[in-house]
Amino acid sequence: MRYSFGGDEHLFVEVDEEMSLEAFFKALSMTNAVKASRIKGVTEICPANASFQIGFDPDMIAPNDLLAELKAFDGASNKTDASLATRIIEIPVFYGDPWTHETLMRFRERHQDPTVADLDYAARINGYASVDTFIDAHAASPWFVSMVGFVAGLPFMYQMVARDKQIQVPKYLRPRTDTPKLTVGHGGCFGCIYSVRGAGGYQMFGITPTPIYDPKQEISYLKDFMIFFNPGDIVKFKRIGREEYDATVEAVAAGRFEPLIRQVEFSLADFKANPIAANKTLLEALHGA
């Protein structure tokens, strides 16, 4: 655990230099402990993939006092048996859709391999025989939302598979100035869903018809809060085609769409002992055994 102040208003804590589910769980449990303890002067509690950040008001708490409190949590919480009550959510994805395809063609000169599309490139460098089998792998195993941010409501996701099965791709050589809203992307070992249209450097694999950020709070399932995801959510992608994409867009607009969500209990120890069985249990919870 490495602690460092980021100026006089932030304390940064790196759980691990490299990404792993263990590091993410440790960061999440520490931030939950900080939240529960209601330390005076703490203004923001931000979990990230393998680190976290506490915003504080140094007029309310001396920086070194905050540091001491956090170090005490670290000593107290050595949770390798961590379990998490969370939700699993099905997100439909239209892989290889025309909108991200148009965009990736527009920015081809910024890509490592301008001769093929992002999906072809990612499938090839990850050793898949075809785009089809690559998409199967992307959609088969669930993903943890390990961080929400960059821009409002954007989830970073880490797939729940062994390290040698992780999909890894570089970011674009130079970031694009445009990415369609709701693009499903991937950079490094992280998946993401672009919550708003804008700049981006992740490879683009497809698009989801289900909005995840709505500042106007008009979409039925975003009326209570404008942001859909929380760190610790589990996501399962579902491969859909053009027809289902169009039908879902229409259902969302008509207020008829509700995402498929189930409450689940996730145990890190069970997952580490048998990832395939643990994922099977999660998917049964989502779809019924």
Next chain:
Amino acid sequence: MALEILKAGLSTTVQDLGRPGYYHLGIPISGGMDRYALRAANLLVGNDEGDAVLEAVFLGPEIRFTTDAVVAVAGAEMPPKIDGVEQPTWTALPIKAGQVLSFGFLKAGARGYVAVSGGVDVPIVLGSRSTYPLGGLGGYEGRALKAGDKLGTGPEKRKVEAGRAVASENRPGHSPPVLRVMTGLYWHRVASQSGKYFFEDTWKVAPEADRIGYRFRGGRPLEFIPREQPFGAGSDPSNIVDSCYPYGSIQVPGGTEPIILHRDAVSGGGYFMLGAVISADMDLIGQLQPHQAVHFEPVDMAQALTAREEGARRLQRLRESLM
């Protein structure tokens, strides 16, 4: 409606002291980049110091008033005009219904804060009236103002004497700034010699400078201590496993051009940071113009807290002078 926007200026947004508490979901604090100027403008016109104002960058807007009001412009030397007649900055200016507020050319600084008695009235979203354009959130319809927009103001809070001004000793100057930096975060990744260069070299504000972040050019590139990149970090030595970005943090993609994140910061990403500008110097960044030269100076936490206390005392003097 009290304000009718005739010309919007370059980018004019509604801002207050911001929207803390949602950074963990990627919603930045937003709010005025120069908070001292924002507070001063509000106090001058009899508002609460955190009321919503207009933040105008480089080029001021043109506004027709449809009710009588008191206005004040603080921050950049962006001289206000009422019906074409130039008026002083940092001063409470009465304006009548039907009169037009416009601005002369920018003389110093970058952002003018236009306070109107009663405060600019837009809906409060997540506790603030500030605009976050990237997320289409808050302010006036989640965006910078356009010609034809009409804005209301709140009820007048305090009567103030026309012509009262912030005393010159309470106005920050626009001398070439030194930005004080606490090294940390991923500073250990920087080879020590190039870390020294960072503080020796002169840096100039790049054209890519906005409310999200300010980019700088002109110094020598940073070199990194060689390592095998950790899993998930990406292949460039300036890459890290995506982490949170503090306000004021200085990231240096590829080791070449430092970017200081400000009030509309992206909340996280995969670039290493060498440290962060101290809270007392954040306002200065909001008044930097492109091509302006700056230096960075290393300080420790004790010096940062002393600077913060000095800032608080200066603000207290301002409040007392305008009560």
